[in-house]
Structure formats: structure tokens, C-alpha cells
Amino acid sequence: MRQLLTFIRKEFLHVFRDRKTLLMLFGLPIAQIVLFGFALSNEIKDSRIALVDYSKDAVTTRLIGKIEASHYFDIQHSLASAGQLNTAFRRGDIKMAIIFPANFGDDLIHTGKATLQVIADGSDPNQATTITNYLGSIVADYNAELAQDAHQPLQISPEVQMLYNPELRGAPNFVPGVMALVLMLVCTMMTSVAIVREKELGTMEILLVSPFKPIYIIISKLTPNLLISVVNLIIILVLSDIFLGLPVKGSIALLVFCSILFILTSLSIGLLLSINAKTQQAAMMGSLMGMMLPTMLLTGFLFPIENMPVVLQVLSNLVPSRWYFIIVKRVMLKGLGFTAVWKETLILAGMCLFLFAISLRNFKIRLQ
Amino acid sequence: MDTVITTDKLTKKFGAFVAASELTFEVGKGEIFGFLGANGAGKTTAMRMLCGLLAPTSGKATIAGFDIYTQTERIKRSIGYMSQKFSLYDDLTVSENIRFYGGIYGMTRPAIRTKTATLLEELGLQSEANTLVRELPLGWKQKLSFSVSIVHDPGIVFLDEPTGGVDPVTRRQFWDLIYAAADRGVTVFVTTHYMDEAEYCNRVSIMVDGVIAALDSPANLREHYGRASMEDVFYELARNAKRKGD
Numbered sequence: 001m002r003q004l005l006t007f008i009r010k011e012f013l014h015v016f017r018d019r020k021t022l023l024m025l026f027g028l029p030i031a032q033i034v035l036f037g038f039a040l041s042n043e044i045k046d047s048r049i050a051l052v053d054y055s056k057d058a059v060t061t062r063l064i065g066k067i068e069a070s071h072y073f074d075i076q077h078s079l080a081s082a083g084q085l086n087t088a089f090r091r092g093d094i095k096m097a098i099i100f101p102a103n104f105g106d107d108l109i110h111t112g113k114a115t116l117q118v119i120a121d122g123s124d125p126n127q128a129t130t131i132t133n134y135l136g137s138i139v140a141d142y143n144a145e146l147a148q149d150a151h152q153p154l155q156i157s158p159e160v161q162m163l164y165n166p167e168l169r170g171a172p173n174f175v176p177g178v179m180a181l182v183l184m185l186v187c188t189m190m191t192s193v194a195i196v197r198e199k200e201l202g203t204m205e206i207l208l209v210s211p212f213k214p215i216y217i218i219i220s221k222l223t224p225n226l227l228i229s230v231v232n233l234i235i236i237l238v239l240s241d242i243f244l245g246l247p248v249k250g251s252i253a254l255l256v257f258c259s260i261l262f263i264l265t266s267l268s269i270g271l272l273l274s275i276n277a278k279t280q281q282a283a284m285m286g287s288l289m290g291m292m293l294p295t296m297l298l299t300g301f302l303f304p305i306e307n308m309p310v311v312l313q314v315l316s317n318l319v320p321s322r323w324y325f326i327i328v329k330r331v332m333l334k335g336l337g338f339t340a341v342w343k344e345t346l347i348l349a350g351m352c353l354f355l356f357a358i359s360l361r362n363f364k365i366r367l368q
Numbered sequence: 369m370d371t372v373i374t375t376d377k378l379t380k381k382f383g384a385f386v387a388a389s390e391l392t393f394e395v396g397k398g399e400i401f402g403f404l405g406a407n408g409a410g411k412t413t414a415m416r417m418l419c420g421l422l423a424p425t426s427g428k429a430t431i432a433g434f435d436i437y438t439q440t441e442r443i444k445r446s447i448g449y450m451s452q453k454f455s456l457y458d459d460l461t462v463s464e465n466i467r468f469y470g471g472i473y474g475m476t477r478p479a480i481r482t483k484t485a486t487l488l489e490e491l492g493l494q495s496e497a498n499t500l501v502r503e504l505p506l507g508w509k510q511k512l513s514f515s516v517s518i519v520h521d522p523g524i525v526f527l528d529e530p531t532g533g534v535d536p537v538t539r540r541q542f543w544d545l546i547y548a549a550a551d552r553g554v555t556v557f558v559t560t561h562y563m564d565e566a567e568y569c570n571r572v573s574i575m576v577d578g579v580i581a582a583l584d585s586p587a588n589l590r591e592h593y594g595r596a597s598m599e600d601v602f603y604e605l606a607r608n609a610k611r612k613g614d
Contacts, residue, residue: 002474002476003472003473003474006468006471006472007468007471007472009471010460010468013460013464014460017459017460017500018459201453201454201455201458202451202452202454203455205449205451205453206450206451206455206517207472208421209419209421209444209447210469210472211445211472211473211474212472
């Protein structure tokens with residue numbers, strides 16, 4: 001036991017002496033949360049648009065007021081004629097233009113029907129679709145108001161509600177993804193490098209000649225990484241609660257338990273990498289290329305797995321972060337309990353045991 | 369003289385390749401035993417078997433009276449080992465390194481503290497106790513490395529090319545440490561490529577192509593082969609080796 005403590009102490013010394021790595025370890029989750037939570041959002045705010053109002057009546061004024069009030073649009077120009085639109089689009093000043101034809105209000109009140117023209121910059125199709133949808137919902141909203149005022153026969157209009165994420169914010173999807181990515185990277189990279197370094201230094205031989213048990217080497221190497229990862233987890237959860245307004249809705253204990261399971265799985269992968277890697281660089285590249293890409297692509301937080309080719313869908317089942325991602329989404333965002341995630345938890349536990357067993361076995365073989 | 373290492377036809381095969389063939393020798397307590405051979409001759413394989421890092425294919429051996437097949441754990445407690453690669457942690461201080469290696473051999477805190485003080489004094493490193501090892505000159509690191517390998521007072525210490533890349537003055541000082549250890553009764557099993565160091569050994573074995581081609585004191589070997597120096601004796605034996613490098 002005393003031997004083990006000596007070794008763990010030494011591992012912590014390694015971690016604390018290496019300021020650069022330490023900074024990276026704790027900077028990574030913070031940077032990721034900021035990047036994915038704020039910067040890389042797929043919602044579109046303050047799109048610059050132009051308005052051409054040939055009608056200038058009560059109806060258009062109210063509708064324009066509603067458009068102005070939404071934070072989706074930033075009205076750049078109120079142009080007198082549509083002739084100037086072309087230039088504005090070409091210069092990239094505006095992304096969309098709304099044209100109210102003459103007698104817009106009259107038509108609407110007397111014939112019950114009016115048409116407004118919407119022109120969007122289709123060079124970025126995703127953005128164009130999104131902002132025309134925003135406008136569509138504002139108009140529909142106004143339509144409904146009018147209908148109510150006029151006591152006209154009932155009109156069926158679909159009312160779409162986005163569960164868990166009513167404003168369709170990016171953060172709720174990204175935070176679980178960032179958690180999976182950061183924990184996976186930190187654990188595999190740190191662990192693989194830590195063990196390979198002993199091999200490179202030649203200290204591994206000394207350790208193997210000593211009466212120190214190989215399993216103790218593994219435990220000592222994993223302990224600091226486990227602790228660092230738990231601290232990282234806490235940082236991410238606190239940051240996303242405070243800055244992204246995403247508290248843990250479900251049981252924190254369950255989330256932490258599943259996270260530790262995922263951390264242990266990642267540590268085992270690191271262990272496995274380190275046994276096969278000859279140099280620290282190889283270990284580093286292995287964990288970056290071997291883990292980061294599959295984690296980013298096959299976890300489901302950047303690209304929906306359902307839309308992937310079947311081969312990739314099958315492959316994604318082997319990626320531990322995929323299951324962890326599901327667990328975090330359910331527990332953290334939806335507030336569901338263990339009954340909703342037991343299958344995923346079981347899969348993670350299975351992967352963890354399997355990977356740890358193989359790496360343990362291979363680690364021992366090296367001694368003989 | 370008590371024998372602390374005995375081997376009887378110790379053999380290691382990797383597939384069809386016989387890395388070490390029927391090694392038979394004895395090493396006495398407090399003896400400095402030189403283990404020579406060209407690259408690829410099988411020195412490292414032999415040493416690894418004796419240290420318990422490699423399981424022999426056949427033959428028998430005991431280290432400090434313990435069987436290398438069944439009592440490896442007991443053997444590990446009785447031996448020290450220093451590899452040709454530098455075996456201290458660069459980012460730890462001198463005393464942290466000593467404490468670590470003492471710790472993994474299960475020494476108690478007070479024992480480590482006393483040992484650290486003696487070691488630092490012996491090496492004249494008192495003022496460097498809290499210096500990071502990476503800041504020490506190579507020669508000091510090497511000497512510290514040796515002292516750390518016998519921090520737990522083992523009966524036998526295995527040194528695998530301990531003086532590689534070290535200047536002649538430091539090598540001499542290093543050998544002073546080896547002599548001091550041997551005087552305290554520590555058996556030193558050392559591999560080297562430096563023939564002047566071979567002269568310092570009590571007895572020397574020369575391995576060629578996996579077998580021990582000669583084993584005697586340096587003086588007897590010179591006489592037997594009618595050569596003026598160990599360098600020539602070694603050349604005489606090793607030039608016909610079939611295995612080259614590793």
C-alpha cells in the first residue's frame with residue numbers, strides 16, 4: 001500500500017511539474033464549451049434584411065413592428081423601391097428582402113388574402129432556409145392574431161413546439177458532445193503518454209525488475225488522470241449551468257456515475273494504446289487520430305447518426321462516446337432516470353471491462 | 369566464498385533462434401563480475417533472465433539462493449538493476465527520485481530519509497537535493513542512478529552498460545562507487561563495451577554468438593590467449609562471431 005502511494009505521489013508530481021500540459025488539460029474543456037456553446041451555434045441571429053413597403057398601411061406597420069421586435073432580424077434598409085435590392089444583395093449587405101406590394105393591407109382586409117414577396121440570398125442555402133422559416137413563423141403568428149380579431153371561421157394552423165430546446169439553441173446538443181470529446185481525449189492521451197514515457201525513459205525496466213506489482217503501475221498511472229477528468233467534468237457542468245443556462249435536470253449522482261464509467265473506459269483505451277505504442281509521439285498521434293475523429297464523427301453530436309451510411313451506423317456502435325452522449329442527453333437535458341439509460345450504461349460497463357481486461361492481459365505479457 | 373549467482377545450462381530460445389545457449393557459471397559474494405560480448409552476443413538476454421524479466425527456455429539458475437522460475441518475487445527484492453538507458457525521472461528532484469525508488473521497494477519513510485542523507489553525502493550532492501535531475505550534468509546523473517539502484521541494499525546489482533557516453537574521469541569515479549559497493553559485500557554483475565573497465569573486474573566472461581567463449585580473471589585470460597590487453601583478447605574471440613549487431 002505504501003508502495004502504491006509513493007507511486008501515485010510521483011505521478012501527481014509529474015502532472016504538476018508539467019505546467020503546459022496542465023494548462024492544456026483544464027483549458028481544453030473551457031475552450032470547447034466557449035467554442036461550441038457560444039461561437040459555433042447553428043441558430044441565426046440578427047440577419048440583415050431590407051424592407052420595401054409600397055403599401056405603408058396599418059397592417060404592414062404592425063407586421064414590420066413584429067419583425068423588428070424579433071432578435072432574428074436586423075433591418076438594414078427601408079428602401080423606397082425594389083430596384084436597389086440587387087446592389088444590396090450583390091454587396092452582401094443583406095441576406096433577405098421583404099417586399100410588401102401596394103394595397104397589401106386593403107387586399108388582406110377585403111379579400112382575406114394578401115401576398116408578400118420574400119427574396120433570400122440562396123448562396124448559403126441553410127441560412128436562407130432558416131431565416132425564411134423564421135419569417136414564416138412571424139407571419140403565421142400575425143395571421144393567427146388577425147383571425148382572432150376578425151372572429152372568422154376557425155383556421156387550423158399547426159403549432160410546433162420544440163421539446164427540451166424550444167428555441168432550438170445549439171448548446172443543448174453540443175455540451176454533451178463536448179463532455180464526451182474532452183473526457184475521451186484527456187483520458188486516452190494522458191494515459192497512453194504516461195506509460196509510454198516510462199518505456200522511452202527506460203524506467204519501465206527498472207519498475208519491472210523491482211518488486212512493484214505491474215497492476216500497481218497501472219493503478220498509479222490511472223489515478224491522477226481519473227481525478228483530473230472528474231475535475232474537468234465538474235468544470236464543464238458548472239460552466240454550462242452558469243453560462244449556457246443548462247443545469248443538470250436529472251440525478252447528478254447518476255450522471256457522475258455514468259461519467260466515471262465513461263472515463264474508465266477511455267482510460268482503458270489509453271492503456272491499450274500505450275502498450276502498443278513505442279514512442280510518446282506515436283501514442284499521442286494514436287489517441288488524437290484514433291480517438292478524436294471517431295468521437296467527433298460517430299458520436300452523433302455533429303452529424304446525426306441516423307443519416308449515415310449503414311456501415312458507419314454499425315461502426316458507431318463501437319464508439320463508447322456514442323453511448324455516453326445518449327446518457328448525458330437523457331439525464332442532463334431531459335431529466336430522465338436510470339430506467340431510461342440502463343441499456344447504454346450496461347453497454348459502457350461492458351466496453352470498460354472488456355478493454356481493461358485486454359490491456360491488463362497484454363501488459364502482463366510484456367513482462368515475460 | 370559464498371556463491372550468490374549459479375546458472376546451469378541456462379538457455380533462451382526465441383523460436384528457432386538461440387539467443388543464449390547453455391550458460392553455466394557461478395558468481396561469488398562481493399565479486400565484480402564483468403559480462404562482455406559484442407552487440408547481439410546475448411548479454412542482454414542473459415541479464416534479463418537473471419533479473420526475472422525474461423523466462424528461460426531451459427536450464428537452471430538461482431539468484432541469492434532463489435530459483436529463477438518459482439521465486440521471482442523473492443529475487444526482485446534481493447537485486448538492484450541499472451539499465452543502459454538513463455533511469456531517473458528528469459522532472460523530479462534528486463531527493464524525490466531517491467524517495468520514489470526507496471518507496472517502491474517498500475522502505476519506510478525514516479529509512480528513506482536516513483538513506484537519502486547518506487547517499488547525498490557520499491555523492492557530494494547535498495546542495496543539489498532539491499534540484500531537478502534534468503539540470504544535473506550527465507556524470508552526476510549516472511552516479512546518482514547507480515546509488516539509486518542499490519538504495520534498498522540489495523545483495524546483487526545488475527548494471528547494463530552503465531557508463532555509456534560518460535567521459536573517462538567520470539567513468540573512473542563511477543568505478544570507485546562500484547568498488548565501494550563491492551567492499552560492502554554487494555555482488556556486481558556488469559556488462560560493458562569498455563575494455564579498460566573489463567580490467568577492473570575480478571572475473572570476466574566473454575559471450576560470442578550466445579555461448580560463453582571464455583571465463584576467467586583478466587590476468588589469466590591475457591596469459592591464456594597470449595595477448596597484452598583485454599582489448600586484444602576480446603578481439604581474438606569476438607572477430608569470428610557470426611551474429612552482427614542487434
